[in-house]
Amino acid sequence: MSKQTTSLPPLQAQVFNLLNSNPTTPLSTFELRRHGIASPSQAISKLKNRGIVIERQLRPATDDAGVTHDRVAHYSLKGWL
DSSP states (O other): OOOOOOOHHHHHHHHHHHHHTTSSOOOOHHHHHHHHOSSSHHHHHHHHHEEEEEEEEEEEEEEETSSSEEEEEEEEEEEEE
């Protein structure tokens, strides 16, 4: 059986690699933005459209200004379809 590969555009590859680098700890929208991802939800959506399974949890998080937000998306990589 041959191994199927796919290539991702640079921004999607960066998000995928960030999520894959620590699979036990979900990354928040704020953390992804600190890594240069201007629109994390858009990048996540594009990855999901490619068949990558990403779980989203909404929970409190504090931004860089020290303000706590109640419903911030936290993403974790779960696998492929």
